[in-house]
Amino acid sequence: MVSLTINGQSVEVEPEATILQAAEKLGIFIPTFCYDPELTLVGACRMCVVEVEKARALMASCCTPVMDGMVVHTESERVIAARKENLNLLIANHPLDCLTCEKTGACRLQDYCYQYGISESDYHGDKKDYELDDTNPFFIRNMNKCILCGLCVRTCHEINGAGAVEFMNRGFDSKVTAAFDDPLENSSCVFCGMCVDACPVGALTPKHGIGKGRPWELKRVKTVCPYCGTGCGLELYVKGNTVVGAKGDVTSPASRGQTCVKGRFGFDFLQSPERLKSPLIRKNGELVESSWDEALDLIAKKFKEVKGTELAGLASARVTNEENYLFQKLLRSLGSNNVDHCARL
């Protein structure tokens, strides 16, 4: 173990730990844009810089390994000045339309500007002027808001493996885009949405939730995806009685926050007007609405009329364990073992 001091508190960590991880252990918050523990470290955004005594320059804490006896200051004057300058430069070229931006309340650029008291930039130069890419049905890409942290690029290459987006051009003209600067649907993108969840600012916005609620108004419910058998954890965003968004649950042991297009964007069937809302009974050839009592009485009567072995049931690969358990208990209690489901299909 290696011991070091951060903001006057000492801490012991593994020798391969970074300053950022050591600070996390002490509960000391260091702002970051380009850092994600699941991805390659690039140390590009310089937001996480800290002052290390006896070191000449400020160090990027996300990718600087700890050393025994290190003395670190995470909010020294030099550090604060550097972070402010960084933010000053970032917002010089960032649309400040926070009033209507979907990311407001969950935007790290906004949070850090708030923390360091930056309301406008001292620099007045060119602004990026890219057209919105909203041709796919899942999310909008507004590259005018992109701060080039590269989280989406690394997520796409390192987690998904699709490698659909990459940096194009250099310097001020740098832009994250798909091959030939085409819309995503012409690329290898599989719309898993993990770039959307990785984006620290409002450059990538899911279409489904637009105008449906601010982050602080939303209840978050952790659950499991209803599609394939991988069992990915999802966090559903709920306002009132409506699911307005979803993202991968990073605490899920099965999926560690990863998603595919169905889990990430395919939850709006819940609100489909086609949902069944009341029991139906066939009368004169037509299915007509009925009360629960009438429907269940009819089923009970019909089930009593047949022998147990003349009754069959299909349980379901979609419903819960508890429900499948009760289904087979019901059928078997009526004398029928004719219980199966679509495991074979």
Added chain:
Amino acid sequence: MGSNTTETHPVLGYRMKMAKKKGASLIVADPRKIELADHADVFLQLRPGTNEALINGIINVIIEERLSDDQFIAERTEGYEEMAAAVKKYTPEYVEGITGVAAGDIRKAARLYAGAESAGIYYTMGITQHTNGTNTVMAIANLAMVTGNMGKPSSGINPLRGQNNVQGACDMGGLPVVFTGYQRVDNEAALSKFEKAWGVKLNSRPGLTVTEIMDGILNGEIKALYVMGENPALSDANIHHVMEALEKVEFLVVQDIFLTETAAKADVVLPAAAFAEKVGTFSNTERRVQMVRKAVNAPGEAKADWLILQELANKLGMEWHYEGPDHIFQEIAQLTPAYAGISYQRLEQEGGLQWPCPSADHPGTLYLHEGQFSRGKGLFTPVEYLPPAEETDQEYPLVLTTGRNLYHYHTGSMTRQSKPLNAFKPEEFAQISREDADRLGIKNGDLVKVSSRRGEVEVKADVTEVVPTGVIFMTFHYHEVPVNVLTNNQVDPIAKIPELKVCAVKLEKVG
């Protein structure tokens, strides 16, 4: 093998590609040139319906080249000699003739698999939806055991379950032969345990499978059918046969979240709550039991399936008084040794537990068969290659194989109702090889007719390199193009799984 993982289990597909980047080797066996084939060290593009021959061929090379794990075979298994004798004739050259896979590639795959410190086999319905599916799974078990790839991390045989809770539905006794935790209904001790717990007299005769139930309706054996959250009218093989059964059955109850093609045939339809509208547990493909939580209320008068079942049971005089899913789970844990140590409290605290988890202090089981197999010694089973039930001929010269695409799920009852998913993939395209398309004058997007001995559908053509000459691929997501009117309902004699992955068809351009 027989798994288009990046589309059907995308997150597992990411992990496979990540493992490859970290230095793992990847062998892909599939009739189609799927995305994973681009990442593979060896791609075995076999003819549909020839899995068993390919696996026997790989085992043949492993034995011939002495790449087997002889210590594992001696200590942990039995029946090796019979199996080894059975694969003797499956030389790579012989197997090349059956599968179309070059003998050199079979050797290369065998050396890679056997040479790995640990190697896992991942498969889905490409293996099982064949009339010889059970035998093929046994061949896979032979392959894993002959190399000692069982009972250790990152190895074994991993059938990837296709639906969120298909594992749980099986675990909970949603099968004709077993109660929860695979306790057989014809086992006297199990039967009397459940009779005592439920306070009823139970039937010890195994019931019928889904395919047999449909046949049972047609021969008058089954008079009433209760379908909960399933859509056999699109998912089952040879739909005409299924529809005939759904029309004929005297009383059909369907409980679902939408008026599916099956529900439209029902006498009574019950509106159910969807996943985000109730509490419960799902068990995933790694046997991990995880909490499902309620986010919103169900629409209108729709109710959670467990509540509907309880109310119906009480109408039938059963006096069920479950206070909620937690209460039901406690009963499951009491009656199911593999689930005995799992509780809602632990799931909330620990975030998911993999069965077997026999006691409250058991951490769950990451992988099975460590030290010994469930039956003691691992049994090698000699298996022979058998051709598919329906082979191509002059009238039906092409092979149709079916599956899913990334953007839709099963019969589309949920994804077709999702606006972005349906907007992105609104219609079905049949994948047709360039050679077949050129021969018949078919261009991309042309309307074509695909017909089999059982029916026909019209569909747009996607002329592609993904399928080889002589093979057509279609999904079963679209009710407008119900591919299962074409498929063959001949079943595997043991698992009773229909041969959805191979049937003979002909292709014509329309107009």
